[in-house]
Amino acid sequence: MAISEMPADLLGGHRKVLAESAATGRLPDRAALDAYRAAGTRAAELGIPLRLLVDGALADGEGLPGALPALRKAVSALMEGYERAQLVAIRTEEAARREFVDDLLQGRAERLAERAEHFGLRLAESYVVAVARGLREGDQERIERDLIARFGSHNVLVAVRDGLLVCVAPATLPAAVGEFTHHVRARFPAGWRVGVGRAHRGPGGVVASYREAAQALELADGLKLKIDVVKAADLLVFPVLLRDRSAIEDLVTSVLSPLLGARGGHEPLLETLEAIFASHGNQTAAARRLGLSPRAVTYRLERIRRLTGFSPDDPTQRFTLETAVLGARLLGWPAGFSS
Template sequence: MTESQGSLSVRSAWRDVPPMQVRRFAALALDEVPALAQDILRQIRSEYPGLPVVLDDSGEPMALIGIRRALEGFVQQIASADGGRPCYPLEVFQEFGRGEGLHGRSLDSLQAIYRLGVRLAWRRLAEIGQQIEIPPPAMYELAESGFEYLDGLVDQSVRGYAEAAARQAGERLRLQRKLMELLLSERRGDPGAGTPADFGHGSGAHSAPGQPGARSALDERAARVGWQLPERVAVGVLLRPAREAVAPAVGQGVLLDMETEQPRMVVPDPDAAGRPELLRRAMAGWSGAIGPPVPLADAAKSLRWAQAAVRLMERGLLPSGEVLYCTEHTEALVLLQPEELIEDLARRCLAPLAHCGPAHGRRLAETLLAWLETRGGAPEVAARLGVHPQTVRYRLRQIRELWGDEVDDPDRRFELELVLRARRLRGQLGRAG
């Protein structure tokens, strides 16, 4: 019917109506606009009593202004010589859409209100058309043009709605990042670094923050994003599978900050039933680490362990290609993190191997570790290493010659096992069969 949205085509029944009759129709319609706008608003309020009333600076309802301007724009359009371009009251209807978005409502109710307004307006326009004897085919085209005009108004509201939704989403993310910054701040809790002995344990649901008022600030920020403060949390650090990777769908309860090079997340109540499985599904395609569950005030400790695990993953010392849990890799995190201290201890403990040659020294080290772990005789050690018992006896004699009585001292045995396990974790020793 139309050559462009909202305008009547040149070849149409409406264009065959004499100009004088069109002008008469437009004049009568414009005279009716104020009262018609009031009637439409009154009917809308009757059918949608919960609709908020927003006033402009002069105290007039914004909805009434929008209805009046929409009616005037449509009448002016149909009265123009060439059908005109739709004359939408842009800001008013964009503001209606923004209002729906800001109040958390969908656009369905707003569109229903628009359709109600169009039906009421059409009844009055049809009466005017009959009054001045405009042919029915022309009025049918006018009705179709009215619904096209309605589509334009809806488009403006959708645009305002989208703008409001984007602003709200951006504001929520900003507030969420602020909440995470406070939650993960080292100054909030005990300045101690924490150890894997803390994994799965804590001193209470809410340890005293490190600074006065920190707890109330946390309450305030959590309330602003609608996040209920949990008793325990686990903090994750992620490695992006690609630079433009879409954020994982971790759910609303999980705080997620995608703005950092390595995204972070705070998982509330990580031990809750089904939580690990839900996270595994949500994190498919991602890799990273989730720190141990800790009391809320100790969230920074969980973050540190997750960061340490990610560093080991990047070095190839922990499995990559998945999101792992620090509590499942405690040995590696304990023995591989304080690298300088472990290496210094290894140099002192393993000094007797310095003159054995690399290959033979490695075999002796593997035999010593197997013996320390089994506390058994040659047959048990041989079975663990997959070699002949006589070979083990020979190596054990060499070990006793190299270390002497030190291998009988419990403290020395502990240090030897510790440094040898660390070397095995680094791939410097073979794993027992």
């Protein structure tokens, strides 16, 4: 676009304002500056480059050396109006983007495909959702800005939902989830955790992946996992277990209730079983995890065998014990059970 292609009335009266200032030495008054700001806003809305707008304003000042102070005021007002219009446009776009992400995560289907196209998203593809717990004020904007700077606004969506920072990224861009986790680790306070859903296709897939990611955080808390990043794909067995709560409660009660009467309480014995399972049956490694001697671990396992009738050394009994312990942690046994 050339200066000659700008609307003729955009800088109408500008040359006259400069000429009067050059003759009288008076700067443009408030009304004139407001008119310049309005012209700058209009130029931004018309998509006229700022460089071209300023160049046109400077061109009208040629041959009027005494008008330089007025010209500076005029250009400043033009730029102020232009920048204000851009800021409004950015905020409007951000609000629309966040509203779209919120509707997407809630599964509201109204005009999703049309709105997704506006943001450069192809909802027919597969997407992965990651969520982070531990959000503080200002974290969203900084992380969103950094992710968009690297991957582009058409590849990454960032929003806040149910107190979680949410990142939606194409399954074909696994680096985005890694980068999201990196920024969470760098900015969130201690206690943060990231949950990652599986890849699913389409708008409904985004909702499914989001729910999986959020549930992964809940499962990690219930199981007292010490890892910072939990993947739904690694925890698939647990939603299956929870689908039949009465069956799991029956298993936990039948297998573990005898531990409630143990001297010292049931918790040390549960922790011993968890350490044994995490160490793949290696009692020496389990002892290191617990800060105990191998002999103490052997003693506890013998107590468990005597009380419950189950031993982790037997493959079938080990599976029953491990399932019962996992169910106990997930359901908050014994406090979470009805008497």
